[in-house]
Amino acid sequence: MAEKELTNYFEDFLTKQPLFVNKKALQINYTPEDIPHRDEQIKNIAGILAPALRMEKPSNLFIYGKTGTGKTVSITKVSSDLMKIAEKNNIPLKILYLNCKLKRVADTEYRLIAQLTREFGVEVPATGLPTDEIYKIFMRSIDQKKMLVVIILDEIDQLVKKIDDGILYNLTRLNHELKNTEMTLIGISNDLTFTAELDPRVKSSLGEEELVFPPYNAIQLQSILKNRVELAFRPQVLEDGVIEKCAAYAAREHGDARRALELIRVAGEIAERNNEIRVLMKHIDDAQEKIERDRVLDNISTQPKQFKLTLFSIFSMSFIGNKPIFTGDIYEIYKDACVKVGLKPLTQRRVSDIIAELDMLGIINAKVISKGRYGRTREIRLAIPTSTVPKVRDLLKSSLGL
DNA sequence: CGAGATTCATGTGAAGTATACCTTTAGGCTTAA
DNA sequence: AAGCCTAAAGGTATACTTCACATGAATCTCGTA
Numbered sequence A: 001m002a003e004k005e006l007t008n009y010f011e012d013f014l015t016k017q018p019l020f021v022n023k024k025a026l027q028i029n030y031t032p033e034d035i036p037h038r039d040e041q042i043k044n045i046a047g048i049l050a051p052a053l054r055m056e057k058p059s060n061l062f063i064y065g066k067t068g069t070g071k072t073v074s075i076t077k078v079s080s081d082l083m084k085i086a087e088k089n090n091i092p093l094k095i096l097y098l099n100c101k102l103k104r105v106a107d108t109e110y111r112l113i114a115q116l117t118r119e120f121g122v123e124v125p126a127t128g129l130p131t132d133e134i135y136k137i138f139m140r141s142i143d144q145k146k147m148l149v150v151i152i153l154d155e156i157d158q159l160v161k162k163i164d165d166g167i168l169y170n171l172t173r174l175n176h177e178l179k180n181t182e183m184t185l186i187g188i189s190n191d192l193t194f195t196a197e198l199d200p201r202v203k204s205s206l207g208e209e210e211l212v213f214p215p216y217n218a219i220q221l222q223s224i225l226k227n228r229v230e231l232a233f234r235p236q237v238l239e240d241g242v243i244e245k246c247a248a249y250a251a252r253e254h255g256d257a258r259r260a261l262e263l264i265r266v267a268g269e270i271a272e273r274n275n276e277i278r279v280l281m282k283h284i285d286d287a288q289e290k291i292e293r294d295r296v297l298d299n300i301s302t303q304p305k306q307f308k309l310t311l312f313s314i315f316s317m318s319f320i321g322n323k324p325i326f327t328g329d330i331y332e333i334y335k336d337a338c339v340k341v342g343l344k345p346l347t348q349r350r351v352s353d354i355i356a357e358l359d360m361l362g363i364i365n366a367k368v369i370s371k372g373r374y375g376r377t378r379e380i381r382l383a384i385p386t387s388t389v390p391k392v393r394d395l396l397k398s399s400l401g402l
Numbered sequence B: 001c002g003a004g005a006t007t008c009a010t011g012t013g014a015a016g017t018a019t020a021c022c023t024t025t026a027g028g029c030t031t032a033a
Numbered sequence C: 001a002a003g004c005c006t007a008a009a010g011g012t013a014t015a016c017t018t019c020a021c022a023t024g025a026a027t028c029t030c031g032t033a
Helices: A002-015 A039-054 A071-088 A109-119 A131-142 A156-162 A166-177 A200-206 A218-232 A242-252 A257-273 A281-301 A305-319 A327-341 A348-361 A386-400
Strands: A061-065 A093-099 A148-154 A182-189 A209-213 A364-370 A376-382
Touching (some): A039 A061, A039 A148, A039 A209, A061 A071, A071 A093, A109 A131, A109 A166, A131 A166, A148 A156, A156 A166, A156 A182, A166 A200, A218 A242, A281 A386, A305 A327, A305 A348, A305 A376, A327 A376, A348 A376
Parallel strands (some): A061 A209, A148 A182
Antiparallel strands (some): A364 A376
8 A cells, every 4th residue: 555655656757747847957166158247357366367268377266255156157157268269279277266264174284284284186085184394295286387377265264264374375386396386376255344353464465356246136036046047947937026036035135046955945846745736835834944944953963972062961951941041060960961961061161161062053053251250151042943953963862872 | 419449240461281193213023125 | 136015103183182261241349429
């Protein structure tokens, strides 16, 4: 009986008209043929990088703009076009792209350089080498023959926030020591005030050229969505107003186009799963919630055990009334939890740092306050929607074995 | 009553420690001439 | 004798601990009106 139902389900699935014709067009890493409303920026980038084709070192470039304003697509578009021409004309050009935010890949000076070296096809150990040694290996592998290298560092502000700006200074200085190769740095930052905090030397050498990506407005978002939707969905499957609603939602989030595209993709997936023949308005709301939930869950599940345990303690506390939570209380619960799980408790000092990091990740809000006579502490609140709290709890429980 | 001192609970910085991993080097073993 | 393997020595990055000091407003203290 059950088996029959399953077979039927699959057959239905096959005969049903799919909503999507090319879902790829909505995925994050998709680079469309043309990028609307970014002509000027793209022309600028192209102009800056073009000298590479004549074997002249392009200027270093600094790009600002909030998330989802097309920075990454624009730069990948330009660089892939540039590479095509370079290959055709046998110009020795190499473009490396690296996202600095990835935890355990590029979030320290050593790991960043190691990763760059690996991108170059040279295997290097994850630890154990002196940092200047890894610089040497990197330079050696990059400097073997005459060529141009463009290094794109995405979310560079995260990196500098975590370490310090000495790494950028080292990178810019590296160029002077290279014999054959010339290196161009492109930094991408979400934080518009980023350069204000930089060492002036770094600022002047890295910011030879600067480019700002303004946020999209709702109208522009709509046209972007229309373009992609035509590629991705069968005609006529979207209810009227769906695109407008998506655009409005995303515009509210400082014009984040990535968000808008994800929203409509997930809405489509939800509609498909619910056996709807069209994507309706309400699916967008569902999608909004699902995206947020997935983002949080994904983020949390990749955290180390101690982080999860700390978070779990915070969650346990937050269930007792709606009062603000303080570090000391959490640490008590955390210690108990450690015993239950069989993990050695970390010191309060360390837990304090972990709480600060969880705050940076946006899972919680922690504000340092002074309670006067009663000391000083962090006032902690959950920063995730209440609807996803139970799911997160379950995730934490199961991954900690509770 | 109000200015200044006190106090609490924890934030925060610096320095030290443990662990995991790396390269180099020297000694011992095997092998081939 | 040359070549190869292994283990020890010496080094690093990272996560964490230890120690010591910094914070900042509620509360206390005490002089003054």
